Amino acid sequence: MARVISTRTYDRRFLAAANNAQAHKLRFLEARLDATTAVAASGAQAVCAFVNDDLGANVLGLLWDQGVRLVVLRSAGFNHVDLEAAARIGMAIGRVPEYSPHAVAEHTVALMMTLNRRTHRAHARVREGNFSLDGLLGMDLFGKTVGLIGTGKIGACFARIMAGFGSRLLGSDPQQSAECIAAGLRYVPLDELLRESDVISLHCPLTPATRHLIGHDALSSIKPGAMLLNTSRGGVIDTSAVIAALKDGQLGSLGIDVYEEEADLFFRDLSDEVLHDDVFARLLTFPNVLITGHQAFFTVEALTAIAETTIDNVDCFVATGRPRHPVGVEKLVG
């Protein structure tokens, strides 16, 4: 028996299809997992969670006390799990290490091209009968320098696409990727990447080492007017520092699919409610900021792969006591 937390209709559809032999009894809950909702896990051996669920020490302990022995994440990122606490109590954690790096890389390109050529503003204008081009000036990406921070699976996909644009590729990552080098990417120190890039795209995980990697110091050394893209995790960027850089023009534009405090906002319809997050509200006022609500992963192919890997993690745990793709404390390094 498993409780599937933070679910929407699309999660139910894809997980029910992957569980086609009805091997597991799944109970779907819309609520986000936290210390209050953890009681809903009573009677379940596994909990299936998403990116904004609280999997801190307290919640893991509450789940364990109710008999839960496995937490399967429907995500690649695991920055929201207290892995040390999980290891201490013996809770197994599984994840989906790879589903569709294309989905995220292609969404990054969508953010970049929309910001660059202002297609969102052009669309709104044309519908109003306004065919003026003022304010829509973009740049050729051919020959421009694109810097990738993180060149793993998603970074490699993004590098291949940008090689197709004819951009010059720079990378920063403690682990070099042969695929990226083959796409023409050159590894350079982070400060050189920041100094030289017209577009900076973040594809590293959120770890203690990458939290606020893009803060006041990094932003003061970027090429004035550069574009910053973040489809990794909100915490890699210091949002207040980014707002200051947008205000003084040092940062030319910002495209984000993730936000530091997104847990209280994303994946819900809040259109009838007052927005309480003043930092997010400030971001919304900039004409050169484009925000999507953590949808980079949201393709049919990715949801199919997430559901199949999640069910496989549970199958494997039942058979061997370990999920197919476990996450342990060793992953915290880096």
Ligand code: NAI
């Ligand atoms: P990956 O593990 O294949 O690659 C991550 C790369 O970042 C690795 O090569 C690693 O060495 C590098 N890295 C680690 N620390 C670094 C640092 N300090 N500086 C530069 N590079 C560093 O992971 P993948 O699949 O490419 O995903 C990357 C991230 O994208 C995930 O951790 C997740 O947070 C995010 N993501 C976002 C999604 C969305 O819907 N917006 C969906 C899926 C993933």
